[in-house]
Amino acid sequence: MKADLAENSGVRGSMVIKPYGYAIWEKIQAELDKKFKETGHQNAYFPLFVPKSLFEAEEKNAEGFAKECAVVTHYRLKTDPNNPHKLIVDPEAKLEEELIVRPTSEAIIWNTYKSWIQSYRDLPILINQWANVVRWEMRTRLFLRTSEFLWQEGHTAHATKDEAIEETEKMLEVYADVVENFMAIPVIKGFKTPTERFAGADETYCIEAMMQDGKALQAGTSHFLGQNFAKAFDVKFTNREGKQEFAWATSWGVSTRLMGALIMTHSDDFGLVLPPKLAPIQVVIVPIFKGEEQLAEISVVANDIFDKLKAKGISVKYDDRTEYKPGWKFAEYELKGVPLRIAMGARDLENNTVEIARRDNLTKEVRSLENIEDYIEELLVTVQNDIYKKAETYRNEHITKVDSYEEFKKVLEEKGGFIAAHWDGTAEEEEQIKEETKATIRCIPLDAEEEQGVSLITGKPSNKRVLFAKAY
Amino acid sequence: MKADLAENSGVRGSMVIKPYGYAIWEKIQAELDKKFKETGHQNAYFPLFVPKSLFEAEEKNAEGFAKECAVVTHYRLKTDPNNPHKLIVDPEAKLEEELIVRPTSEAIIWNTYKSWIQSYRDLPILINQWANVVRWEMRTRLFLRTSEFLWQEGHTAHATKDEAIEETEKMLEVYADVVENFMAIPVIKGFKTPTERFAGADETYCIEAMMQDGKALQAGTSHFLGQNFAKAFDVKFTNREGKQEFAWATSWGVSTRLMGALIMTHSDDFGLVLPPKLAPIQVVIVPIFKGEEQLAEISVVANDIFDKLKAKGISVKYDDRTEYKPGWKFAEYELKGVPLRIAMGARDLENNTVEIARRDNLTKEVRSLENIEDYIEELLVTVQNDIYKKAETYRNEHITKVDSYEEFKKVLEEKGGFIAAHWDGTAEEEEQIKEETKATIRCIPLDAEEEQGVSLITGKPSNKRVLFAKAY
Numbered sequence: 001m002k003a004d005l006a007e008n009s010g011v012r013g014s015m016v017i018k019p020y021g022y023a024i025w026e027k028i029q030a031e032l033d034k035k036f037k038e039t040g041h042q043n044a045y046f047p048l049f050v051p052k053s054l055f056e057a058e059e060k061n062a063e064g065f066a067k068e069c070a071v072v073t074h075y076r077l078k079t080d081p082n083n084p085h086k087l088i089v090d091p092e093a094k095l096e097e098e099l100i101v102r103p104t105s106e107a108i109i110w111n112t113y114k115s116w117i118q119s120y121r122d123l124p125i126l127i128n129q130w131a132n133v134v135r136w137e138m139r140t141r142l143f144l145r146t147s148e149f150l151w152q153e154g155h156t157a158h159a160t161k162d163e164a165i166e167e168t169e170k171m172l173e174v175y176a177d178v179v180e181n182f183m184a185i186p187v188i189k190g191f192k193t194p195t196e197r198f199a200g201a202d203e204t205y206c207i208e209a210m211m212q213d214g215k216a217l218q219a220g221t222s223h224f225l226g227q228n229f230a231k232a233f234d235v236k237f238t239n240r241e242g243k244q245e246f247a248w249a250t251s252w253g254v255s256t257r258l259m260g261a262l263i264m265t266h267s268d269d270f271g272l273v274l275p276p277k278l279a280p281i282q283v284v285i286v287p288i289f290k291g292e293e294q295l296a297e298i299s300v301v302a303n304d305i306f307d308k309l310k311a312k313g314i315s316v317k318y319d320d321r322t323e324y325k326p327g328w329k330f331a332e333y334e335l336k337g338v339p340l341r342i343a344m345g346a347r348d349l350e351n352n353t354v355e356i357a358r359r360d361n362l363t364k365e366v367r368s369l370e371n372i373e374d375y376i377e378e379l380l381v382t383v384q385n386d387i388y389k390k391a392e393t394y395r396n397e398h399i400t401k402v403d404s405y406e407e408f409k410k411v412l413e414e415k416g417g418f419i420a421a422h423w424d425g426t427a428e429e430e431e432q433i434k435e436e437t438k439a440t441i442r443c444i445p446l447d448a449e450e451e452q453g454v455s456l457i458t459g460k461p462s463n464k465r466v467l468f469a470k471a472y
Numbered sequence: 473m474k475a476d477l478a479e480n481s482g483v484r485g486s487m488v489i490k491p492y493g494y495a496i497w498e499k500i501q502a503e504l505d506k507k508f509k510e511t512g513h514q515n516a517y518f519p520l521f522v523p524k525s526l527f528e529a530e531e532k533n534a535e536g537f538a539k540e541c542a543v544v545t546h547y548r549l550k551t552d553p554n555n556p557h558k559l560i561v562d563p564e565a566k567l568e569e570e571l572i573v574r575p576t577s578e579a580i581i582w583n584t585y586k587s588w589i590q591s592y593r594d595l596p597i598l599i600n601q602w603a604n605v606v607r608w609e610m611r612t613r614l615f616l617r618t619s620e621f622l623w624q625e626g627h628t629a630h631a632t633k634d635e636a637i638e639e640t641e642k643m644l645e646v647y648a649d650v651v652e653n654f655m656a657i658p659v660i661k662g663f664k665t666p667t668e669r670f671a672g673a674d675e676t677y678c679i680e681a682m683m684q685d686g687k688a689l690q691a692g693t694s695h696f697l698g699q700n701f702a703k704a705f706d707v708k709f710t711n712r713e714g715k716q717e718f719a720w721a722t723s724w725g726v727s728t729r730l731m732g733a734l735i736m737t738h739s740d741d742f743g744l745v746l747p748p749k750l751a752p753i754q755v756v757i758v759p760i761f762k763g764e765e766q767l768a769e770i771s772v773v774a775n776d777i778f779d780k781l782k783a784k785g786i787s788v789k790y791d792d793r794t795e796y797k798p799g800w801k802f803a804e805y806e807l808k809g810v811p812l813r814i815a816m817g818a819r820d821l822e823n824n825t826v827e828i829a830r831r832d833n834l835t836k837e838v839r840s841l842e843n844i845e846d847y848i849e850e851l852l853v854t855v856q857n858d859i860y861k862k863a864e865t866y867r868n869e870h871i872t873k874v875d876s877y878e879e880f881k882k883v884l885e886e887k888g889g890f891i892a893a894h895w896d897g898t899a900e901e902e903e904q905i906k907e908e909t910k911a912t913i914r915c916i917p918l919d920a921e922e923e924q925g926v927s928l929i930t931g932k933p934s935n936k937r938v939l940f941a942k943a944y
Contacts, residue, residue: 023515
């Protein structure tokens, strides 16, 4: 909130994403959208409203999502006959069938795909949608859990199971790539347990990140939906052998929740720390001056640096406002996470130097103006990498192997983070651990090593460790 | 629908925008977004839901918009106790205050601006939002009038009246520029009459386009809102003189309705005609071959052309599918409005030529391969201009000056189009003409010439002509 990214709105559980926050979201969007298109997907748009009956078609989905949702029951207001300044719901304008504001769009989309898919020639369908969705959350928190949020949802249809699984895995890789290399947030790729799986999915893949308070955050999911939705909405096609078959499905999504991951992975006590690739302003130039004459002299050099950086495609701002002091500006840009600050005063002018401050590690250096634009360009790359490495180090230091339930509880309490432990594979053990410790199985890592062990509570044999954590 | 742009959905009044249609919308969006940013605006996001009471604050706005709208009254479904396969609205989950799905966002945004604006230093606020909105329409039509549609809505706040009016006019110019120079649709800029004005606006500016069936279409509006919303939501600021003042407002929007304008302005009996700047595929290359060997030979040359066009940033597709005949492909790309088609057969291969067909005027020519990429690049510019000129000629031929009500009715009936006539300036005459002829005043053109005349029905003096038309 202090960095001006978002604020709570007058509508319970809904946030306002402010321009600075939205500019970061737009950068995340643009990068994802580019990757989606590179992997053959097209954007489309499906209705906001889903007739209630469509949720009844896929029962697991209904169980999971359709219950805590916004329900449209009427389509008109009228002036209150007792008070001309008040509006009331017009009881005559009651819908025959209630409409649900989409919590996710599998139902409406598969109901549509029914008429698009007749033959294997119509497959695959590789569609993504950028949209708002609503889930009626009781406890909300900016970016992390809001009743309305923005996201993208991919919905694909395939002729074979293998192709659908390949798609599910491909999109998980796209997510991991963008979140790690663009947002500088290291993630662990894994499977969800059946308990934590998306309702209606045969397999849910996820990327899990570790926040600085030791809590995990699910940053994205990719679902192999099997033929569940095809069966619910009767989406059959004639395969190459001329036989009728149900289509195979995937869905995958990331949301404005990524903004929460960004904030909680990199920030420090001075405010936001933005990886250069995501920063709306990558470099800010602040003049330190006494009087207008000195400002004019500094501005000549500052504008030259500005132009050179701009020519390199670097997003740069020259803040020569006179109503704010340099110290105030320094604090402001630190709060907003601007990766590099160039300060220039009278002494710098004499010496042909500038002071460069890095937001990520708070170091400063005085540097000659010579080839300053090349230096800044390289430094932005270094900062991007260092921010990632710092987060990765923290994350790696917060994966603890434990072999007893006692140790599990101790680590969870004292250190937090991911706990790699053996699990007997049952929902019962998972549930008991959750109830007793609030930790859940975040994922079964895709690259989990084969290792013999016994599970935490029941002591049954297990051949790999899963990752537990408390989570957002 | 045949060009695969959109289709009706299972939800009354809501459409599905299909990938090909959405790709065109994305191009319109990108161009508008670029211009918004160039003129100093930033994007943000405000809640989908507006508490009912906020609509009561600005009564004119409520009169105009809040009545025919989707009303959320509950936040939960539950399993029907009498039928485990059915969901019913949980009566215990009734909202204390109903939420309206935004028909437009002035109310929620000005309720938010209240806390953002304290001093003239906080102004101007120049914000745009890309969003979905819902208006409960009884008669819907793809792209033109749908209950849910996609749009952008600019909402700005200013310290002075002049500045707000300047903003209103600037955004009208941005709209006219994009619609004319990018979408190749000529528009007339004007004011709305008080009757046709946006509820809550002091002045509504609009751009009006003429469709090929002689009906007008409002393509965009820009509103000077005066201090109406500031007063309704108590948004005051301390001005330069230290006095409290209400902020001045504008709002402006265009929507997926522009897709309707695009279709109805340029299409012919063979399908869509797309201006090159908007076309997802600008050039399609179709091989005409017998047997795989010939296809391989043609493909060598075709791929070379493909690469050269691509290198120029032209969006090109090589359709070498063997399961469809060339004739089928020709019809398909005509239907989809692809601006240029390059066909290549055995004779072309011998002669080092191709056949180039223009979608807009259906002409063909045989052309040497030499510098073909330069020729195509120039031809795309020519096509863009010619499509505009054709639409402009049609539009100009469909502006008829009339000086009597008899003539008015005759032209309206026999020819349609805009009718330039004198009006007495009253809502009564406007209303009578609307009732008797279904024609409305589309706008009072900004550039209307001073001209003395008498109005159609009452015969009162008038000093300029306004434009009447039947409209979508």
